[in-house]
Amino acid sequence: MRLLKPALFALCLLPLVAVLVRVFEFGGATLGANPIESIQDTFGRWGLRLLLVTLAITPLRDWCGAPWLIGLRRMLGLFAFGYVVLHFVTWLILDQSMYWPGIADDVSRRPFITIGFIALLLLLPLALTSTNRAMRRLGRRWKSLHRLSYLIVLLGVWHYYWQAKADTREPILYFVIASVLLGWRGYRLFRHGHRFNPFS
Numbered sequence: 001m002r003l004l005k006p007a008l009f010a011l012c013l014l015p016l017v018a019v020l021v022r023v024f025e026f027g028g029a030t031l032g033a034n035p036i037e038s039i040q041d042t043f044g045r046w047g048l049r050l051l052l053v054t055l056a057i058t059p060l061r062d063w064c065g066a067p068w069l070i071g072l073r074r075m076l077g078l079f080a081f082g083y084v085v086l087h088f089v090t091w092l093i094l095d096q097s098m099y100w101p102g103i104a105d106d107v108s109r110r111p112f113i114t115i116g117f118i119a120l121l122l123l124l125p126l127a128l129t130s131t132n133r134a135m136r137r138l139g140r141r142w143k144s145l146h147r148l149s150y151l152i153v154l155l156g157v158w159h160y161y162w163q164a165k166a167d168t169r170e171p172i173l174y175f176v177i178a179s180v181l182l183g184w185r186g187y188r189l190f191r192h193g194h195r196f197n198p199f200s
Ligand code: HEM
Pocket: 037, 040, 041, 042, 044, 045, 046, 047, 048, 084, 087, 088, 091, 107, 113, 115, 116, 117, 118, 119, 120, 123, 152, 156, 157, 159, 160, 163
């Protein structure tokens, strides 16, 4: 665990490093014909992938009998949040140039953006209550609050599916993965009932 956590931390930084390499064109790498879209898509995809990985931790712990996996969950969740924020900030600054009437119009009139925005708003309280102190203070309510992550992942997949024009294979794959992970939780609840443990 002492080595695994820093290694995973470095691994989670790789998508950001890959974007920076392309922004500064190191080694001839480029962002392609649509640089803003390329940056935004990379952050959006990794935000969603890391949300799914975070959601996979509890089932993996149960399937592999590896309780130590839970120790990685907070870091993965915060990286997911970080990439979603970068995705949003790229859209806000580079795509919309912080033009507020246009931003309000997009958020209210383009359903896939409305869904993404709701998912981001729901992620905020989870990130803010990710500390040990918040966990202790909220007690039983912490777990109820963090169950929002199930809805957030589904909104994220829906948002991805909705904006995908022709190729919907990747969002559909993520939907299948999310269904398995959430289905497992439903099954566990049905089999064992509800017992409070903030670390599970
Ligand atoms: C949990 C929150 C979110 C997740 C997981 C997420 C994820 C994604 C993913 C995976 C894509 C597709 C990337 C691709 O085609 O390769 C995408 C596209 C997009 N997202 Fe989000 N997103 C979220 C929130 C938001 C928010 C808050 C906004 C803006 C208000 C936003 C705006 C967009 C836009 C405009 C695109 C299309 C980009 C393009 O033109 O290709 N997203 N998002």
